Amino acid sequence: MAEAQARPKGFKLLKAALRTRKSASMLAFGFSSGLPFALLIGTLNAWLGEVKINLATIGVLSWIGLTYSFKFLWSPVVDRVELPGLAKIGRRKSWIVLCQAVMILAFAALALTNPVTNIGWFAIFAVIASFASATQDVAVDAWRIDVADEQTPVELLSAIYQFGYRTASIVGGAFALFLAARMSWSLVYLLMAGFILLALFVALTAPDTERPPKGLMNELLSQPGEIQPRTRLVALAIVLVAWAWAIITIGTFMVSMLGAQQEGTKAPSVADFTKELGPWIIVATVFVPLVVAATMNWLKARGKSVTTEADTSHSSGRTAANQMYGALISPLAELSGRLGWGVLIIIGFILTYALCYNIWSSFAFPFYLDYLHYTKDEVAFASKIFGIFMTMIGISLGGYLFAKIGRFPTVLIGAILPPTGNLVFADLAEGGPNIDAFAHLLRLDSLAVALGSDERMVRLLLAISYENISTGIALTAFVAYLSSIISRKFTAVQYALLSSLTFLVGSLGRGVAGEAFDTLGYATVFRYTAAFGFLSVLFVSLEWIRSNASERRSAREAAGSSTSAEMSNPTT
Template identity: 65%
Template structure:
């Protein structure tokens, strides 16, 4: 059948649109994906995701497999894992990455200049790890690893900004984020599973040398990427200059207290790491990680969490009583003021808004955030030494179970968490996310003690026969079952945590508050890794796994308190 001709009105409208230069209809669904993947911007986003995920997989996971294999003590591995705090603290230097022009590289663009600098540093640092013997120069090895972690965290700052600024109608932010995650997950497999498989066939230095080469290739992606113009902003945060806001001098004093607390905390951690990793004099002994964490750990948490919270509360108190506030709009601006406003907005403003809105409930929220992922975070750095050196699985077995099969199970756990949020609600899902990972620690304790409970469970539901039919012996089946439970549980818990924190943050400060609160999740667990490593060396894996599982009671308690707090707040809102 022939198509009918358009009526005169339609023809006139079409002609008018063409005359006005109207854009064709925007493609949707798969058509949009095809258009996006055909663009340079989307292809670069895939590469950037890989560039972000590769160093993280190497430094936070695979590196520990190397150290465990060459006999580095678990206490030392635990302290070395503190380099991961770079990712938690990266919002501290984000203002510099946003505003500082790099001499000689600025010609590449405001984001590309930082990205390519970080990639160059990462390639050199990973190559530096490859040519350094950790058994003879663990201090030098640690310094290089810290430089790599710092460069990786800084690269993430620039990549996040690039993704947001380069989103447009054809390549939306949602699509760029999905492409970024795809590249990141691919890098996790390359830096985890592939690196382990290679290490079973070639030396660890050769593996890291190859990974350094991959990192260098990512610089070609950066050179092909588009960039955005650097804008000149006379006043970054206009609301801080409005009447009723704290005067610049008052803000500077409050900010000085917060920054001094953070600097002290970071310097204290760095000083102990240096002492722990320095050569031991004849007859001497290494400092105790447990003693350091016991005496300094609470002060570090206080300096990085509670001092900023107190300062934020003081800021709210002064504004509410019009003490030290602006009487007229402040038009002054400059580079130092802009950076100060950036840092104030990153460290004080988010907590000030939370403290003002939640009042005493902010203590419950912070307790929830600090302890929610503790049971997993405290031992995650020791997973490879546990699988490879203690349980004596092969690198190929661990690569498949942990980094291929495990990733699939994590994605299933994430999907399950989203489904449960819709089916049973927010707090029941969050409570499950607090309860399930500690039970996983008990499962790993059983695995460390021979896997008798896991074997009985597998036999009771005939999984042993299924595993045998698929070629998995009893040992491999134990590892797979433990990893299935752990990755599903942590995937579900991660989804619940993200959804919860997203519901707590203010829409006005969404990005800033989320970045700050999510970074605090890893603080206590990361600090505790040094203690965990020393405890693993002293008591063995089984007892420590059982002890850390008990710590889950604290997280569950905070979830229940937060559930009660929110329920009461909602009930009051209904009455009003």
């Protein structure tokens, strides 16, 4: 018998995967996710600033950012609800297509609305677009994990997703600004809506996975040995109260930002909100459900508060409660049951892995322009054009490393590089003596002079090159690893919940970092954030050890089962 053909690695794997419909669809989905984010979070500010909109709009823009931070709150709907009329095109595709259609209409509405005379409607259309964009992200993340296989592994799909996302950042950022200098903002946003329409056509041809059978959750929860309905109801009530408090708190804050401000009163601040209430929202929406889910696993493992026979009740109330339990608690129960105490390592990994670039990214322009005194043209080229291409190189390297050296070595590299990048920026803040020495060693300073530039620009480009390449590798590693630990039974909820932690820690950290930059200076804060960022190396190492131990344990159990089977069926 011929031996099975070995799975290709490195560029051979990349080449093979890019021939598939899944990878082509992933590129389009990455573009469709990145474009609205770039248009709503960054480019929209340029439009509003150009037409002299007052500072009250900052509240609306802050609201737009919060939809991405708290998308996990409605992720159970995306995971469980079957869309009437659209469900036949696919489990995940139906949600992706719906969100893309809403974004097209919302961007068209923005294009047809004058923000100077109709800022209220303009804000509403922007929020609708951001809500649809964040919801699309939930569905796209779930799709990526669901369709991954040996030919197109999740690591490669994650790299392709990041590549499409960063391409969209150029289109929605630098290219949109380029167009806006030559045509009206309305035409620019209509053109961007056209790009999303192209992505919608690709989505219609993408493959998808089957939806679980209807009534499966009721059937599973009615089996003997499951948690009793009354206990499940108590657990569900605790989680619902915690989530309701979080949703009401966030909703109240959002409404207050849109409301008219009385003279002499301070406008609501997202930084203050995330600093004061953000940690409690994380506790309410993540840790409370996680503790409840772990408690349910503990009771079930010890045979306490469990049913002794099949539950034959099929009331509408019981069905609704089971569906809510399956949407809110079962995903975390599965995660904590499968990972055990390792779920705390995962949370530590998530909170620290993206810390460096999540916190300081909002302060990049003030650092370059006000502190280092680079011109706007220099910063635009270095950050928006040169920097994004460096990020794409990093993303490509991340995908290659995953295929070539494996998962954990790549994740570890992604943990080490960004904190080191903060040390590079600390050097830049102090005049760049080490960067200059490196540039001189490679004769890059002489090359810059020959090309009509100077060592100051070389200094900036080298710092941005290192940061963006390392960030590209780290982001690819982060998305791919997080995707690999998600259960396909609860894809949307688990991924949305865990990935949202990175947005929340970024928001919380930026509130603290802003004050620290003012009081301690850039170089000192860069070194502090690098030190905290290196904590991710510890969590990655702990997770590597835990994962290897789990794999060895599974191998021993499989070997034991095989031996038992051979002994019970001796060969004659």
